Amino acid sequence: MNAPNPDMAAQGLNGARERLVVIGNGMAGCRAVEEILARDATRYAITIFGAEPRVNYNRIMLSPVLAGEKAFEDIIINTQEWYDANGITLVSGDAVVSIDRATCTVTSASGRVEAYDRLLIATGSEPFIIPVPGKDLEGVVAFRDLDDVDKMLAAADKGGDAVVIGGGLLGLEAAHGLSLRGMKVTVIHLMPTLMERQLDEAAGFLLKSELERRGQTILTGADTAEIIGEGGKVAGVRLKDGREIAASIVVMAVGIRPSTALAKSAGLTVERGIVVDDHMVTSDPAILSVGECVQHRGTCYGLVAPLWDMCRSLAEGATGGEAPYSGSVTSTKLKVSGIDLFSAGDFSGGEGCEDIVMRDAARGIYKRVVVKDNRLIGAVLYGDTADGSWYFDLLKREEDISDIREALIFGQAFAQGGGALADPNAAVAALSDDAEICGCNGVTKGKVVDTILGGACSLDMVRSQCKASASCGSCTGLVESLLALTLGDEVKSGPKTMCKCTSFSHDDVRRQIVEKELKAIPAVMQALTWKTPDGCASCRPALNYYLLCAWPGEYVDDQKSRFVNERMHANIQKDGTYSVVPRMWGGVTTPNELRAIADAADKYEARLVKVTGGQRIDLFGIKKEDLPAIWADLNAAGMVSGHAYGKSLRTVKTCVGSEWCRFGTQDSTGLGIKTEQMTWGSWMPHKFKIAVSGCPRNCAEATIKDFGVICVDSGYELHVGGNGGIHLRGTDLLCKVETESQALDMCAAFIQLYREQAWYLERTAPWIERVGLDYVKAQLLDDPEAVSRLAARFRYSQQFMQDDPWARRAAGEDAELHQHLAEFRPFPKPRLLENAQ
Amino acid sequence: MIGAPVTGEWIDIGPVTQISPGNARTLPVQGGEEIAIFHTMDNQFYALVNKCPHKHGPLSQGIVHGTVVTCPLHSWNISLKTGEAQGDDKGCVPTIPVRVDAGRIYLLREALVTARAPEKAA
Ligand code: SRM
Ligand SMILES: Cc1cc2nc3c(=O)[nH]c(=O)nc-3n(C[C@H](O)[C@H](O)[C@H](O)COP(=O)(O)OP(=O)(O)OC[C@H]3O[C@@H](n4cnc5c(N)ncnc54)[C@H](O)[C@@H]3O)c2cc1C
Ligand code: SF4
Ligand code: FES
Numbered sequence: 001m002n003a004p005n006p007d008m009a010a011q012g013l014n015g016a017r018e019r020l021v022v023i024g025n026g027m028a029g030c031r032a033v034e035e036i037l038a039r040d041a042t043r044y045a046i047t048i049f050g051a052e053p054r055v056n057y058n059r060i061m062l063s064p065v066l067a068g069e070k071a072f073e074d075i076i077i078n079t080q081e082w083y084d085a086n087g088i089t090l091v092s093g094d095a096v097v098s099i100d101r102a103t104c105t106v107t108s109a110s111g112r113v114e115a116y117d118r119l120l121i122a123t124g125s126e127p128f129i130i131p132v133p134g135k136d137l138e139g140v141v142a143f144r145d146l147d148d149v150d151k152m153l154a155a156a157d158k159g160g161d162a163v164v165i166g167g168g169l170l171g172l173e174a175a176h177g178l179s180l181r182g183m184k185v186t187v188i189h190l191m192p193t194l195m196e197r198q199l200d201e202a203a204g205f206l207l208k209s210e211l212e213r214r215g216q217t218i219l220t221g222a223d224t225a226e227i228i229g230e231g232g233k234v235a236g237v238r239l240k241d242g243r244e245i246a247a248s249i250v251v252m253a254v255g256i257r258p259s260t261a262l263a264k265s266a267g268l269t270v271e272r273g274i275v276v277d278d279h280m281v282t283s284d285p286a287i288l289s290v291g292e293c294v295q296h297r298g299t300c301y302g303l304v305a306p307l308w309d310m311c312r313s314l315a316e317g318a319t320g321g322e323a324p325y326s327g328s329v330t331s332t333k334l335k336v337s338g339i340d341l342f343s344a345g346d347f348s349g350g351e352g353c354e355d356i357v358m359r360d361a362a363r364g365i366y367k368r369v370v371v372k373d374n375r376l377i378g379a380v381l382y383g384d385t386a387d388g389s390w391y392f393d394l395l396k397r398e399e400d401i402s403d404i405r406e407a408l409i410f411g412q413a414f415a416q417g418g419g420a421l422a423d424p425n426a427a428v429a430a431l432s433d434d435a436e437i438c439g440c441n442g443v444t445k446g447k448v449v450d451t452i453l454g455g456a457c458s459l460d461m462v463r464s465q466c467k468a469s470a471s472c473g474s475c476t477g478l479v480e481s482l483l484a485l486t487l488g489d490e491v492k493s494g495p496k497t498m499c500k501c502t503s504f505s506h507d508d509v510r511r512q513i514v515e516k517e518l519k520a521i522p523a524v525m526q527a528l529t530w531k532t533p534d535g536c537a538s539c540r541p542a543l544n545y546y547l548l549c550a551w552p553g554e555y556v557d558d559q560k561s562r563f564v565n566e567r568m569h570a571n572i573q574k575d576g577t578y579s580v581v582p583r584m585w586g587g588v589t590t591p592n593e594l595r596a597i598a599d600a601a602d603k604y605e606a607r608l609v610k611v612t613g614g615q616r617i618d619l620f621g622i623k624k625e626d627l628p629a630i631w632a633d634l635n636a637a638g639m640v641s642g643h644a645y646g647k648s649l650r651t652v653k654t655c656v657g658s659e660w661c662r663f664g665t666q667d668s669t670g671l672g673i674k675t676e677q678m679t680w681g682s683w684m685p686h687k688f689k690i691a692v693s694g695c696p697r698n699c700a701e702a703t704i705k706d707f708g709v710i711c712v713d714s715g716y717e718l719h720v721g722g723n724g725g726i727h728l729r730g731t732d733l734l735c736k737v738e739t740e741s742q743a744l745d746m747c748a749a750f751i752q753l754y755r756e757q758a759w760y761l762e763r764t765a766p767w768i769e770r771v772g773l774d775y776v777k778a779q780l781l782d783d784p785e786a787v788s789r790l791a792a793r794f795r796y797s798q799q800f801m802q803d804d805p806w807a808r809r810a811a812g813e814d815a816e817l818h819q820h821l822a823e824f825r826p827f828p829k830p831r832l833l834e835n836a837q
Numbered sequence: 838m839i840g841a842p843v844t845g846e847w848i849d850i851g852p853v854t855q856i857s858p859g860n861a862r863t864l865p866v867q868g869g870e871e872i873a874i875f876h877t878m879d880n881q882f883y884a885l886v887n888k889c890p891h892k893h894g895p896l897s898q899g900i901v902h903g904t905v906v907t908c909p910l911h912s913w914n915i916s917l918k919t920g921e922a923q924g925d926d927k928g929c930v931p932t933i934p935v936r937v938d939a940g941r942i943y944l945l946r947e948a949l950v951t952a953r954a955p956e957k958a959a
Binding site: 272541560563572 | 850857859860862866867868869872874879880892893895902903910912914939949
């Protein structure tokens with residue numbers, strides 16, 4: 001390579017200074033110069049080219065400038081006087097357009113040619129613009145420099161609607177600024193949670209809720225199809241799902257790309273960024289590079305902290321010293337006033353990792369630290385970030401935290417309060433009797449201790465006797481400590497908690513979902529201080545059901561919290577194929593339906609066709625890829641999902657009844673069909689089976705069903721709580737009614753009572769054993785209005801449930817659940833890869 | 838698969854957006870095993886042979902929580918990081934190294950081709 005030997009040049013020709021040319025008057029370029037000057041103020045004659053027509057400023061403070069919290073003057077780092085005093089030539093508003101490594105010169109847009117002995121490339125990055133139609137319209141801006149901020153401010157002056165594409169750090173700061181400036185802001189984010197690279201689901205959810213509370217519209221899982229224009233100007237954004245959002249300005253904040261074009265055309269080694277060594281030297285020893293444009297040990301950075309470290313190494317190297325840069329661990333904060341959020345390190349958890357979670361629902365706090373091998377490896381804090389820097393420091397120093405582990409989550413003051421205090425029990429012991437334990441109910445430590453001494457020997461007894469921890473539950477840990485301190489080993493464990501993720505029982509959780517109007521899984525986990533970040537395979541499906549039941553028509557079902565059968569709307573088999581059972585109302589079918597079933601069995605190569613114990617037909621061995629197609633065929637013949645897979649209404653078995661049978665007293669077949677039509681599609685705590693028999697001979701086996709009807713001459717005997725499964729249980733007689741419509745109402749009311757009160761995975765038989773038949777009877781029969789109220793709630797919820805899931809899948813919903821991602825054929829050609837989509 | 842090679846040719850299997858968090862999708866390998874690729878709620882990606890070490894249940898269909906998947910057939914919990922059965926259950930399914938770069942998912946070719954299903958547990 002024909003670059004000059006920098007060491008030779010360092011001797012200086014005739015004692016003249018070496019010429020250092022810097023491309024980029026931004027944060028890294030100028031900091032590098034400052035660091036060099038601090039080490040050797042006379043070594044270089046420095047020229048800085050800046051594409052922006054201004055002095056160097058603190059780019060990260062553009063957010064407060066946009067928000068109106070700061071003026072441009074406040075964020076200038078180096079004034080013109082600084083350049084002058086240090087003999088630096090600033091060429092601003094003039095971008096460098098080429099580098100000639102043979103002659104060691106750079107040329108600017110205006111034609112200025114500058115020779116260098118050493119060149120520093122600090123061109124930063126460029127905003128990434130998604131290549132959608134309309135991206136070049138007037139009013140589409142990025143968020144990178146002061147000019148962008150000026151454009152946003154001009155748009156904000158006129159008011160109206162703004163769309164920000166991208167719900168990461170930059171996008172949310174832009175949205176915040178624009179909304180403070182009076183615009184109505186919608187944030188469009190591709191991923192399901194905001195700032196997904198920095199936050200876990202729980203923190204992302206809290207952030208979204210807070211921004212929505214402040215009036216922003218946050219659309220997650222939203223993919224931009226097009227920016228709509230009118231007369232060359234932005235008018236709105238169209239999403240791939242067809243939704244349109246009006247906007248007079250669109251801010252693209254979907255990411256950045258290192259600005260490497262100049263380096264690449266000069267022939268330097270460039271991968272994602274300009275490749276540098278540990279001294280920030282590029283593949284040409286005369287050329288250095290620093291900032292967001294570089295790639296060091298495979299990593300490109302997008303935050304300033306690493307740049308400061310890079311600049312120090314660079315300056316050492318450029319002034320004859322040595323301080324190699326070895327990469328940085330980064331942390332993130334969001335600069336939105338009133339929202340405290342911090343994230344650092346790896347919080348993906350898993351093998352050998354322990355999550356320590358603390359939630360304080362009353363104060364809106366979520367904290368999670370991840371510990372592995374007695375070291376802190378990650379932290380996410382929302383609502384209270386005071387300890388962020390302490391955690392970050394522990395993380396960077398890889399400090400052994402075994403001594404303070406118990407108290408780690410409570411923060412530095414607590415954990416470092418010294419030996420005894422690091423034990424939470426000891427810390428609680430040290431509290432005065434007046435100290436408030438339960439904020440919600442104003443219960444002091446003295447009161448809790450008195451309650452315990454008065455005989456409350458379990459968490460539950462404390463809750464019911466003095467109300468401590470009975471509301472939001474965030475003081476549960478403190479109450480447990482007090483129990484342990486006061487009673488030692490005599491503490492009784494309370495009623496079964498839902499699972500290890502919570503200290504609440506099923507009933508508590510259900511009650512609080514309603515009382516506190518919790519409408520999403522992460523909201524429940526936050527409000528009820530879940531001990532794990534995202535629950536487990538046992539609580540997620542339960543919560544999904546409880547929410548679905550509490551908020552019909554409002555709650556959005558969480559597919560990923562459903563067991564495979566309910567997610568795939570078919571029963572998984574031992575070989576991974578599925579069985580398909582179409583509904584056959586009351587067990588009645590037609591030649592047409594049978595033909596369609598037969599055709600489907602042939603077409604999709606069902607390996608077994610079987611009549612089930614529930615009076616319908618099961619097709620076995622269907623591949624997951626074929627499910628939407630077989631459902632489309634069955635739908636076309638008028639059949640819908642039989643929910644043979646669900647914690648839901650299964651079948652309504654009937655017998656032939658009065659229409660044909662010589663003993664039949666009522667139209668049991670007809671009533672069975674009506675019952676099935678009323679109840680199908682309903683999600684329940686467990687599966688639910690119904691049968692209607694035409695006389696006490698009971699051919700439909702109604703007395704081992706969850707709800708069974710025995711027709712008699714004078715009307716209908718209604719039976720509940722039967723189970724033919726693992727533990728055989730005959731039904732209890734609930735009551736007798738005279739008309740079909742009374743029977744249907746009672747059925748609806750009983751189901752709703754069960755839906756609202758049973759625990760998830762508790763069938764009617766064990767539920768009735770637990771609460772007692774008398775209780776169920778009292779709920780339904782004591783108050784003459786009870787049945788109609790419950791039945792009305794059931795019918796209301798059915799409006800939203802009776803929507804055939806097969807039809808939606810057959811029409812293409814959630815298609816990815818049925819498709820392979822791709823297929824990999826390693827042979828014969830190595831790189832043949834076909835994408836399924 | 839502990840000790841698996843982590844260098845070699847990386848196969849691009851498409852954008853990260855194809856798998857939403859908390860879900861998994863499958864990649865059949867001709868002449869090899871079907872691979873399950875998981876996206877956790879914390880936006881990490883993992884890949885395992887899509888066969889539970891117990892009785893070969895399709896792990897891609899399980900519920901994902903933390904970095905564990907619960908097998909849909911008999912609820913064994915399998916670590917996405919190591920493929921190891923958790924708790925009292927014994928067994929391990931091979932993992933395939935995954936890399937995410939610039940929004941795309943890459944799998945290590947060598948591991949894709951050589952990974953074999955575990956023996957079914959007795
Ligand atoms: C297909 C069918 C057997 C048959 O070929 O007839 C069947 C098949 C299964 N039953 Fe059943 N049950 C079937 C009628 C019954 C009946 C008879 C009835 O409904 O009249 C019973 C006893 C009555 C009862 O439920 O009280 C019955 C009691 C069970 C139980 C025990 C439930 C209990 O409360 O103890 C289970 C296990 C469970 O649900 O947890 C079960 C679970 C199962 C599962 C879903 C096992 C599973 O979780 O994968 C089987 C799915 C096979 C498959 O891959 O499709 N199956 N199962 C019947 C489908 C009826 C339908 O059309 O929907
Ligand atoms: C709105 C906003 C908020 C941010 N908030 C934070 C935060 O809170 N925390 C954090 O750590 N980071 C934050 N960042 C990121 C941080 O600003 C960057 O990491 C940092 O500015 C990168 O420094 P740099 O010198 O590499 O690039 P820049 O600061 O962008 O400097 C590069 C300069 O080079 C100029 N240039 C490019 N090409 C040429 C050329 N050919 N000729 C001449 N000049 C050229 C550019 O015009 C630019 O002025 C934020 C960024 C933005 C935009
Ligand atoms: S009785 Fe047992 S084996 Fe038969 S279908 Fe029901 S669950 Fe399966
Ligand atoms: S096959 Fe996975 S648990 Fe049985």
